[in-house]
Amino acid sequence: MTVRALLRDFDWVMFGTVAAVLLLGLLTLYSASRQSGSEVAASHHLRQAVWTCVGLCVMLTVVRIDYHRFLAFAPLLYAVVLLALILVLVLPSRGGAARRWLNLGPLHIQPSEFCKVAVVLLLARYFSAVKIKIRRPRFFIGALAIVALPMMLIVREPDLGTALVFVPVMLVMLYLAGSKMRHLVSVCLLGCASSPLLWNFLEGYQKRRLLAFIKPEVDPLGWGYQTIQSKIAVGSGSFLGKGWLRGTQSRLNFLPAQHTDFVFSVYSEEWGFIGAALLLGLFAVIIARGMETTLRARDFSGNILAGGLVTLLACHILMNIAVVLGLMPVTGLPLPLMSYGGSSLVSMMALIGLLINIRIRSRMF
């Protein structure tokens, strides 16, 4: 595809909106790091800026290559990611009990983030190969298996939140791919019924997180605290916000999560309802645009791939913000394009790149 054609058909709306979100994210990180007084935190926004550039390059590269190629490589990518996940579990880690990263010199890579996109790619390929056969139990279960494998590895890390996000994404993709409603409903019911059993497999702090949420009197140390502080921060932003760089000190107690899971909290405190609604609006535009691409894709594989990617993105946004607003227990899911974290940023931008990719090629017949 020629560069001119690329530029002509490029999805500027999507790109512009994403750029706006990225900018807001960098501003927020800058503010958060200014207050925290820690040397490490102080450089968050700079590192994020670097990762943003990397992400942009990745995104543009992804846009140039026909998405069908990515689908073709989906099994390979999946295998690589699985390998990385196994390495994460198996290699001794410095970070103590939480093993989520691979250390490659100065870089920390979190394979679970890339895993999400890889799984969506593989599922899209699977669904477009299988098509109507998805109505048959055997193939339905095949899809479950594709997701279950990385999920189990991620749960072992332990990273329950990331593992859980696979569930809605998988269900939605199955729905879009044409599964029988009956199958979908049974899986849901099965999941609910077996949750007491799965409870036993949860680690102590994960149980406490859930308990903190369901029964507030049972508030375990630290976790319910984050939610309370988050609500105070968000609420205290009121209509106009406290102003950039003026978020009150220590609302979130200098938790590292302030830069990752709770970045929306910091943003809302400073920009108020106006800012928060604006950001939600930007996200809504991105999602809407993605949905449009889903409808417009030129073949089924494009349809289903776009649908899965949009769902992945939407789930992250919705779940992260729900946690910050105190509507959900703390999950550990990052806010796409805003939370600090190279792996999340790059994988989300690759995701955007794929969406743009699909959209561009939809005009060609």
Place this chain on the structure above:
Amino acid sequence: MERFSYAKHIGFGDRTRRLGFCLLILLAVLTVRLIHLQIIFGEAYRRLSDSNRYRLQRLDAPRGRILDRNGEVLVDNRPVFVLSAVPREVDDPEATAARLAELVAIDSEKIVNRINRLRRDFASVALHVRIKEDLPFREVVRVEEAMTDLPGIMIASRPVRRYVLGDLAAPVLGYIGEIDERQLERLRDSGYYPGSLIGKTGVERVCEEHLRGVDGGVLVEVHSLGKPQVETDLRGRQEFPVDSLGRSLHTERRREPEPGHKVYLTIDRRIQQLAEKALGAATGAVVVMDVDTGDILALASKPAYDPNVFVGTGKDEQRSALLNDPQHPLLNRAFQANYAPGSTVKPMVAIAALETGAITRDTRLECYGSYDIGRRFRCWNRQGHGTISVVDAIAHSCDVFLYQLGERLGAGQIAEYLSMFGLGQPTRIGLRGENRGLLPTAEWKEGRFGEAWYRGDTANFSIGQGFMLATPLQLARAYAALVNGGRVLQPRLVHRIEPETGDNVIVPEMVAPRVLNVQRKSLETVVEGLRKAVEKQTYPHGTGYLAKVEGIDIIGKTGTAQVVASERTENAGDDPEAVPYQFRDHAWFVAVVTDQQPRIVVCVMMEHVGHGGETAAPAAGDLIRKIYAGEEVLEPPVVAESTELVRADG
């Protein structure tokens, strides 16, 4: 879309639109929530964020108690007043520390450093840094009165470890201390925080997971000038109804701590006390183990120490003294130290000889006081034992008989049989630092000394001298196997674990014993020799005759571990005092009681006291008598100090 479209076929467009609609709804929900938080309650949250802070008050879980098998308390907790700081709220560490130093005896410089360090650590959520524990009541009063000058300082009461019987079973119980950085990195997600206490050694460490309990917490509203005042009711429950200016405080969300589980040891307090007493002034160890189950009834090691020394602050000198004491009181001699077993190995060597057919029960060999293997190897009895069978060789501990067995078996087979009985291997009792002992081989000697294996080495090996090393626990286990039909047991220290309330009893998994492929008659023959060693009271008496107790069938073996072989020690015989302490032999006696319930093995090991028969044997016999007679040690046990609340001086 494609011409013939699978997508159209399944109604992809509709599905997608439905999905879009759901997402829209969810976004709307979030928006509504935003309105709720920011617009409807915006003012309220604004006020909360401006004037108030929430301090997370941790409610420490009482640590699980450790009890003996009968439920007698060995380790529990007592309430104590603790002075702490919340680093984030100490705005001026130097000033605060200086003011504090006027009221309380503390090292203000150390405090300032600690507070400054933690003010930079962001992963700690509102933790409490302990400044001084076990505050005398008068200091508590002084600090409370000066609270307005001390931002970030607070006093709480918390439970603190108490080793009820002082130094009783100290090496088994272990002690607790503050978690170190490495452990903290690993265990942070399990709820440990800088300053939390964790078992360091012994049962405290091994059963840490069960003893810990689960901390609780409560969020207390804090106003800028007032300090939440903790009020502890009689049951130890903490409340924060008002601050120091009388303002009533809002607490949110409280979770009660869950106390740790009770750990019941297999140890019997009475027997443990008797065993510790049995060593008298000597350094050494005593192991009392149930021959049929492997339950450890007593594990004594002297010199010992009082673990209460490790509780609380301000005892650094005493702790240093312990760590640097040349007698190594922190060493658990029952299984962390090893010694040459001496003649105590003879029964096992005899088993090897009987099983391989080198001799039979009736084989008679000659002892004339010495044996020639290149150079002359002596028997302890210079006159010799005459022509005797294996039963007598054991009863009278004839070295020459064993030298001959050694020649017939060779070092390799001796090592093989000894290792079957568990020597040279750890028993996996579960406490850390167990020593595995040493069974020498030709390769080992070559590697260690660069010398070949000599015949004399085999001779020494067969009487348990030379390079071989064993722990009292290993010997106890080996002798139990002689009596219980050849089962080499797994020694057990933890009997069961129970929660403070409720009936969820946890019983540690029983490890199946290793069953030796040894003929019953070999065991019986050897046991006969051991019985004779104790029973034969007339001249020539069995070497263990001083261990005899009326009415109880005791079988046993003396052992004398040479520390240094020299003319002086060899001729010391009647006057151990003639030899300097550190050169005196160690004394062993291993006894098994076969006709009482429970059947027990008692292994006594005394350092530097001379011959086993003269010191360790009577100590073992006396101990056995007292155990089955239900006797108690009459001195009142040392109960560790309780809190100073009662003193009302100003």
